[in-house]
Amino acid sequence: MGVLTSISRGLEAVSTPLGVLPDMVYAAAAASFLLLLIVYVFVTPSWREKKRKRGRAICVWLMFAIYVLLILAVTILGKRTGDSAVDMGIFTGSWVMETLVKVAAGTVAFVPLGALIMILMKGKYQAAKSMGASFALALCVEILQLVLKTGVFDLGNLLFHTIGAGIGIVFVIVWKYAFSRKSAFSYAMRLMLSILIVLMLLETAAFGAYHVLRTTGQEHMDENISAAENQMISKNTDGSDAKVSSDPDVIWYNGKAYRYNHDLVTMLVMGIDQESDTIEEKDDVSGESGQADTIFLMVMDKSKDEIKMISISRDTMTQIKTFDYKGNYLGKSKNHLGLAYSFGDGKVTSCQYMVDAVSNLFYGMPINGYVALNMNAVAMINNAVGGVTVTVPEDMTQVDPSFAEGAAVTLTGDQALKFTRYRDTEKDFSNNSRMERQKQYLVNFIGQAVKAMKADMGLPVSLYQSLTDDMVTNLSLDRSVYLATEAMDMHFTADGIVSLKAKSKKGSVYDEVYVDDDALYDLIIQTFYTEEQSEGESK
Numbered sequence: 001m002g003v004l005t006s007i008s009r010g011l012e013a014v015s016t017p018l019g020v021l022p023d024m025v026y027a028a029a030a031a032s033f034l035l036l037l038i039v040y041v042f043v044t045p046s047w048r049e050k051k052r053k054r055g056r057a058i059c060v061w062l063m064f065a066i067y068v069l070l071i072l073a074v075t076i077l078g079k080r081t082g083d084s085a086v087d088m089g090i091f092t093g094s095w096v097m098e099t100l101v102k103v104a105a106g107t108v109a110f111v112p113l114g115a116l117i118m119i120l121m122k123g124k125y126q127a128a129k130s131m132g133a134s135f136a137l138a139l140c141v142e143i144l145q146l147v148l149k150t151g152v153f154d155l156g157n158l159l160f161h162t163i164g165a166g167i168g169i170v171f172v173i174v175w176k177y178a179f180s181r182k183s184a185f186s187y188a189m190r191l192m193l194s195i196l197i198v199l200m201l202l203e204t205a206a207f208g209a210y211h212v213l214r215t216t217g218q219e220h221m222d223e224n225i226s227a228a229e230n231q232m233i234s235k236n237t238d239g240s241d242a243k244v245s246s247d248p249d250v251i252w253y254n255g256k257a258y259r260y261n262h263d264l265v266t267m268l269v270m271g272i273d274q275e276s277d278t279i280e281e282k283d284d285v286s287g288e289s290g291q292a293d294t295i296f297l298m299v300m301d302k303s304k305d306e307i308k309m310i311s312i313s314r315d316t317m318t319q320i321k322t323f324d325y326k327g328n329y330l331g332k333s334k335n336h337l338g339l340a341y342s343f344g345d346g347k348v349t350s351c352q353y354m355v356d357a358v359s360n361l362f363y364g365m366p367i368n369g370y371v372a373l374n375m376n377a378v379a380m381i382n383n384a385v386g387g388v389t390v391t392v393p394e395d396m397t398q399v400d401p402s403f404a405e406g407a408a409v410t411l412t413g414d415q416a417l418k419f420t421r422y423r424d425t426e427k428d429f430s431n432n433s434r435m436e437r438q439k440q441y442l443v444n445f446i447g448q449a450v451k452a453m454k455a456d457m458g459l460p461v462s463l464y465q466s467l468t469d470d471m472v473t474n475l476s477l478d479r480s481v482y483l484a485t486e487a488m489d490m491h492f493t494a495d496g497i498v499s500l501k502a503k504s505k506k507g508s509v510y511d512e513v514y515v516d517d518d519a520l521y522d523l524i525i526q527t528f529y530t531e532e533q534s535e536g537e538s539k
Contacts, residue, residue: 010101012485015211020077021070023212029066030208036063057120064116068137071113075144075151105207106157107164108200110138114168127169134165171196210481217482221265224366225352225474226359237518250532253521258529263303265486268355268370269296271378271420272341272472281347289346291338292354293375293421294438297362299527300486307492308527311439311499312358314338315431315513320357336510337361341372347472361515365528369474369483375421377470381445382416384463385452388445390419393437416441429504429511443494460484498523 018026040059044052117137118130138161145151171193178189234242234252243252249260271294297310319332320340340357344350351370359367373381382388389410396403399422400415411419420438423430453459464480475483501519505512 010105011207011210012214012489013102014105014207015214017074018211019215021073023215025073026070026208029070033063033066060116060119064113064120067113067116071109071141072144075141076148077150103156103160106160107167108203110134110161110164111168111171111200113137114165115172116168117165118169118172127173130169131162131166134169135162138162138165213478213481214485217476217478217480220476220479221368221482223368225355225369226364226367227352227356228359228364230364231360232363232365232524235521251529253525257532258525259532261301261303261528261530263301264366264528265300265302265483266365266367266369267298267300267483268351268358268367269298269309270294270341270351270354270370270372271375272372273375273421274346281345289342289344289350292341292372293338294435295337295354295358296442297358297367300483300490302486303530305490307487307490307496309442309492309497310523310527311435311497312337312361313431313435313500313502313513315504315511316361316500316502317512317514318357318361321353336512347372348474351472351474361520363521363524365524369479370472371475372472373467374470375417377467378417378420379413380466380470381463382411383413384459384466385445385449387412388416388441388448390437390440390444392419393440394433396422411441428506431511432504435499439494439497439499443492443497446492 036059040056044055044059047055114130114134117133118126121130121133123129135158138158141161142153142158146153174189175193178186178193180186230248232251234244236242236254243255243257245252245257247259249262250257252258270292272290273293274290291314293314295312295314297312299308299310300306301308314337316337317334318337320335320337321343322330322333322335323343324330337354337357340353341350344353351372354372355367355370359365387410389408392403392405392407392409395405396419399418402409402415403419409415409419420441421434423434500523501516502513503516505514
């Protein structure tokens with residue numbers, strides 16, 4: 001497993017339990033904590049000694065209460081496991097970056113708690129008593145998870161929480177020492193401690209930003225942006241009556257019950273063929289916004305950590321929204337799927353028409369997002385990952401001298417565009433062979449892109465910025481962060497690309513592709529549903 005993937009899994013493991021509380025709760029707690037800290041540091045020094053001590057004690061107690069309440073809230077409101085379990089292992093599992101991230105987070109989380117307890121502790125043996133109190137609090141957290149069945153009693157967590165609290169206690173001891181003396185060494189210690197505090201605050205702020213982006217991105221990506229209605233119904237391929245479930249998520253197919261998998265994220269990926277070098281918006285005319293030349297429905301299954309790409313022919317005959325030249329709606333008609341894009345504005349509206357058409361083709365299956373790229377951008381993306389090596393499946397020397405049948409070619413620049421875009425319009429059904437080339441290119445591109453990102457972690461950001469004029473997408477920053485976090489942990493192979501079973505026919509003007517409805521229904525069941533283990537409901 002790569003370091004980047006391990007870090008991603010570790011951050012997700014830390015962030016997920018925090019999702020039990022709304023982000024506004026954390027924001028309010030942080031604001032209250034900061035306000036109390038400002039009062040403690042900048043306001044109370046001007047008060048008289050007795051009032052200053054009492055005021056500072058109140059500030060610390062309030063900060064301590066806020067912090068403890070947050071920890072208990074996350075523990076008590078956490079997802080119930082339904083079982084009680086004890087994990088006595090400390091270094092269980094593979095010692096990889098993922099484990100280090102979780103250990104570091106668990107340790108750092110208790111540093112402020114140890115510091116606050118040390119400040120509040122009075123009398124002799126303050127450090128020892130503070131350690132005892134910190135250990136008792138960490139123990140209570142683990143016991144609560146065991147009793148309330150919201151987690152596992154984890155000896156490792158208990159240890160690292162206590163260590164974190166100990167670091168906070170030592171920090172307070174060193175702080176008091178540095179500020180009780182006036183020497184060059186003490187001033188240097190003050191500077192180092194101040195820098196350490198700033199770094200911890202920046203780290204906390206960075207993780208907080210990541211957590212907010214990931215959780216809000218997940219909420220947004222759970223939304224179905226398609227206007228198509230769910231048309232899945234129970235059926236048997238032999239024509240006999242199928243059982244019917246009252247649960248809208250459950251359908252019966254060939255005597256078995258299947259439940260819709262809500263752990264899916266679906267993205268419509270399109271390559272747009274326009275006359276311009278960039279994706280242009282056209283509001284004044286309908287039907288002239290270009291076509292969706294390449295169409296893939298990407299399905300990310302979070303429960304299996306798998307990505308499937310469903311290749312759909314642009315010539316697929318299906319119901320699409322049609323408009324006259326002035327943009328007046330004419331209703332739906334059976335036409336080439338790729339034409340749905342042309343009736344929009346060339347950007348957002350065109351993408352929405354494609355989303356609705358593809359979702360309708362797939363019996364109303366939800367689509368959560370879309371990305372449309374100008375086909376000319378292929379050259380830029382190809383070069384950004386260092387070129388993609390392919391095996392030329394047929395003689396294409398008329399397109400490029402190096403494209404001899406069977407030749408292994410590392411595509412650069414316009415070669416990538418030629419390989420994925422070219423089709424002989426003089427031949428019937430030439431789009432089918434082009435789709436096969438696009439599938440090969442996609443598989444090899446993903447493998448090369450992974451290598452390129454390991455060498456340059458900033459590549460996705462720089463590529464995203466450079467594609468601004470060549471791309472239309474509904475992926476905001478929070479959606480992108482969430483998708484990136486999920487995708488890093490998923491695997492994708494050549495077997496993950498499937499094409500719709502269909503028959504090609506010569507139309508009056510253009511090629512037409514008619515999808516095998518039974519095969520499509522079966523693909524939907526296998527991709528979007530999981531088989532129920534129980535007997536389900538009777539008819």
